[in-house]
Amino acid sequence: MDLGISGRTALVTGASTGLGLACAQALAAEGVRVALASRSAEKLAAAAATIDGDPVTLTVDLADPASVDALVGDALAALGHVDILIANGGGPPPGNFASTDADAYQAALQLNLLSMVAMTKAFVPPMQERGWGRVVAVTSAAVRQPMANLILSNTARSGLTAFLKTTALEVAGDGVVVNTVQPGLHATDRLAQLYDDLDGVAGSVPTGRLGDPGDFGRIVAFLCSESARSIIGASIPVDSGAVKGLQ
Secondary structure (H helix, E strand, O other): OOOOOOOOEEEEEOOOOHHHHHHHHHHHHOOOEEEEEEOOHHHHHHHHOOOOOOOEEEEOOOOOHHHHHHHHHHHHHHHOOOOEEEEOOOOOOOEOOOOOOOOHHHHHHHHHHHHHHHHHHHHHHHHHHHOOEEEEEEOOHHHOOOOOOEHHHHHHHHHHHHHHHHHHHHHHHHOEEEEEEEEOOEOOHHHHHHOOOHHHHHOOOOOOOOEOHHHHHHHHHHHOOOOOOOOOOOEEEEOOOOOOOOO
């Protein structure tokens, strides 16, 4: 299936490993020129070796507002303009209500909400002027069903979902499509850091297996396609059926 996005440009954050890298790979396979952004230059170099075409690597610390501002300029310098923004970032430290200090929330909000707001504010107005753009944020199934011991992530990603839903409705008439994707349990390094028994974790979802990051990346790429232009402000679960609510 031709997604109709060959020749477009994309910035993918959190792109050195895991789901972010899978998104970058899927977009590049469709002929998109991709800029991969993450904290580690070493990991980015390894990731870029797996990307089709002529990828760009940019270092950024999403927890640092000044670094996010610098990323905007670096991405524009490297790509000329950004047609597609994949807003993805690693999760904040685990913890529950009792164990998490109030001071920890500001850092979590910067990492998983405010950095994404800043990038959206920077890249969406030029998309509106050009009459075409895509924003897909990688959030979490925890937005629908909060996960135990991840109170910081639950809080920040829910705020991002509300921000992007609101934004999506305001910019859709200008040809800019904004959505969020809510991953569940995928076979990534992040999951291995959170859980000791991955086989047991896989057994907790209806499919009995962890999600494939490659499949996830291709779903995100489809949301950036011409065919997905009527999917507006959606929050799409990709969780192997883990969340059992009706909505």
